[in-house]
Amino acid sequence: MQPPLQRFLTECHSRFADDHSGAVADYIPELSKADPALFGIGLCTTDGYVYEAGDSAVPFTIQSISKAFVFALALETRGAEAVESKIGVEPSGEAFNSIRLTADNKPFNPMVNAGAIACSGLIREAAGADSFDLIQSTLGRFAGRTLDVDEAVYYSESATGHRNRAIAWMLHNHGVVKADVDGVLDIYFRQCAVLVTARDIAVMAATLANSGINPVTGEAVVSPYAAARTLSVMTSSGMYDYAGEWIYRVGIPAKSGVGGGIAAALPAQLGLGVFSPPLDDHGNTVRGLKVCEALSSHFNLHVLSRTDDVRSCVIADYDIASVTSRRSRQPQERQIILENHSETRVVELVGALTFATIEYVSRRVTTGLTPDQLVILDFRRVPMITAAGARLLGEVLGDLIAAGATPILAGLSDTSPVYQTLAPRLADISRLRKFPALDDAVEWAEDQVIYRYGGFVRVNDPTPLDAQALLTGMSPEEIAELSSIAFVRQYAAGERIIRAGDPSESVFFLQSGMVSVKLPSGVRLASMVPGMEFGEMALLGSPRSADVWADTAVQCLELPLSGYDLLRQQRPQAGEQIMRNLAALLARRLLQTNAKVDLLRNS
Numbered sequence: 001m002q003p004p005l006q007r008f009l010t011e012c013h014s015r016f017a018d019d020h021s022g023a024v025a026d027y028i029p030e031l032s033k034a035d036p037a038l039f040g041i042g043l044c045t046t047d048g049y050v051y052e053a054g055d056s057a058v059p060f061t062i063q064s065i066s067k068a069f070v071f072a073l074a075l076e077t078r079g080a081e082a083v084e085s086k087i088g089v090e091p092s093g094e095a096f097n098s099i100r101l102t103a104d105n106k107p108f109n110p111m112v113n114a115g116a117i118a119c120s121g122l123i124r125e126a127a128g129a130d131s132f133d134l135i136q137s138t139l140g141r142f143a144g145r146t147l148d149v150d151e152a153v154y155y156s157e158s159a160t161g162h163r164n165r166a167i168a169w170m171l172h173n174h175g176v177v178k179a180d181v182d183g184v185l186d187i188y189f190r191q192c193a194v195l196v197t198a199r200d201i202a203v204m205a206a207t208l209a210n211s212g213i214n215p216v217t218g219e220a221v222v223s224p225y226a227a228a229r230t231l232s233v234m235t236s237s238g239m240y241d242y243a244g245e246w247i248y249r250v251g252i253p254a255k256s257g258v259g260g261g262i263a264a265a266l267p268a269q270l271g272l273g274v275f276s277p278p279l280d281d282h283g284n285t286v287r288g289l290k291v292c293e294a295l296s297s298h299f300n301l302h303v304l305s306r307t308d309d310v311r312s313c314v315i316a317d318y319d320i321a322s323v324t325s326r327r328s329r330q331p332q333e334r335q336i337i338l339e340n341h342s343e344t345r346v347v348e349l350v351g352a353l354t355f356a357t358i359e360y361v362s363r364r365v366t367t368g369l370t371p372d373q374l375v376i377l378d379f380r381r382v383p384m385i386t387a388a389g390a391r392l393l394g395e396v397l398g399d400l401i402a403a404g405a406t407p408i409l410a411g412l413s414d415t416s417p418v419y420q421t422l423a424p425r426l427a428d429i430s431r432l433r434k435f436p437a438l439d440d441a442v443e444w445a446e447d448q449v450i451y452r453y454g455g456f457v458r459v460n461d462p463t464p465l466d467a468q469a470l471l472t473g474m475s476p477e478e479i480a481e482l483s484s485i486a487f488v489r490q491y492a493a494g495e496r497i498i499r500a501g502d503p504s505e506s507v508f509f510l511q512s513g514m515v516s517v518k519l520p521s522g523v524r525l526a527s528m529v530p531g532m533e534f535g536e537m538a539l540l541g542s543p544r545s546a547d548v549w550a551d552t553a554v555q556c557l558e559l560p561l562s563g564y565d566l567l568r569q570q571r572p573q574a575g576e577q578i579m580r581n582l583a584a585l586l587a588r589r590l591l592q593t594n595a596k597v598d599l600l601r602n603s
């Protein structure tokens, strides 16, 4: 099935292919040879999916589009201070090849020739003879492949680029371009002649839109700072003397080149690359502008026209009354949890977290906050958090502690990207607990509540058989008969008691110690304390569905199914009672699962 965006781009392509307005650039003789009918579109999403339409694989010279990426490289290699002190960021309101400088003799911005030549000069000062190689390879890292140079276009521009020479010497006069003016010009002419396709510039733009990380290769090409500042100058000056009109109407940071290309980058969403040689009077590709305009207006993609609902970052908000951990609790523990559930709070977060969503979370967790509350924030469904979001969250966690609450982070490991961003903000929060699994965090919180109310069970004191939930309501004689046909079993900590897939031939009654029911993958389904049974599904004839491990030294009674059958024959009532107890156990589990499903559906 064709994705809708593919249909849209294909349709744009056929609609605008009929527009023959504009003229191919001819001030560089070699460029005038371009076929005006060529028309290619590429679009790359920030998760690295690339759409293409028309001549998206036809190479053309990057020309001024290189200015954006070389500016990012200059910021990266020379640092912001060095670059920003030499090159301004004000729109010039003039054509790309304007010779005018600002009142203090700086290029207006890096998107016009003067600023771009200054950038090449800055890189030349740092990288010397390797400067062009550095530029070419960096453009290649933006595109995700090795890029060549069109030698004919390079010679053609070098032979005729006297206006750019004038600009470079003027910059030299003002100390912006240091020594070797010809060398700097050579770098600039070469960088303009790098060959790219519409697909390439889509990926390059998507890299800027993706905070400097190429979404196709995953490589961090430039820092988030360099990417954001590059998008800024593209926004204010990327379209020469059409920049104001462009940002007003289309609202997508973009950079065009006289080769007929345009790269447009929609932050955090996509990169668009269009190639079509005929240019308008401003030097911008006619069909390229049309595609950008159509995409922006059809899908309302103007950067400043945004809607979002911060509330969608909380997918569930509950306490342990409705959802407990997978650790089974004994009756008195359950009672304590039931009476004091509001001392816990579980807030499950979802999606990329930002300043705005964390700000919302900060208010939400303080509403209904009780003294001593255990507040679990679950990050399982959170792929990333912005630096601003992390900073604010750090403060929220600190405030919770100051208020007497216990914040707990769930769904985070030391290596998860969210934790990496968050960690520097948590440096002075020593009491913070972190659990990779939400279930473990909830169990820990339950333990705290049970502990607060003195309800801890001593798991090492053997529990009598008549305290087993499965044996509720049985007479002492029946219990005695049962224990006479059961075997006492002992296991060391870490031993496997039941193996998933094995036939079920017995039921276990846990008398002392703790066991955990786990899937072969290691995921815990439940933990049991004395007084509980496991392997009880054997009574229904199904094979072992999971592993059961001894967490501590364990003693249990194993009742073989053959023994149970014997009991049932001799005492039908006892057999029926066990089945009724089993049904009650299963019903309770089902109710708990339903509560969780309902909670997630309604939040």
Ligand code: GLN
Binding pocket: 062, 063, 064, 065, 096, 097, 113, 157, 164, 192, 256, 257, 258, 259, 283
């Ligand atoms: N190489 C071209 C020049 O400096 C680039 C200009 C452009 O693409 N607008 O004239």
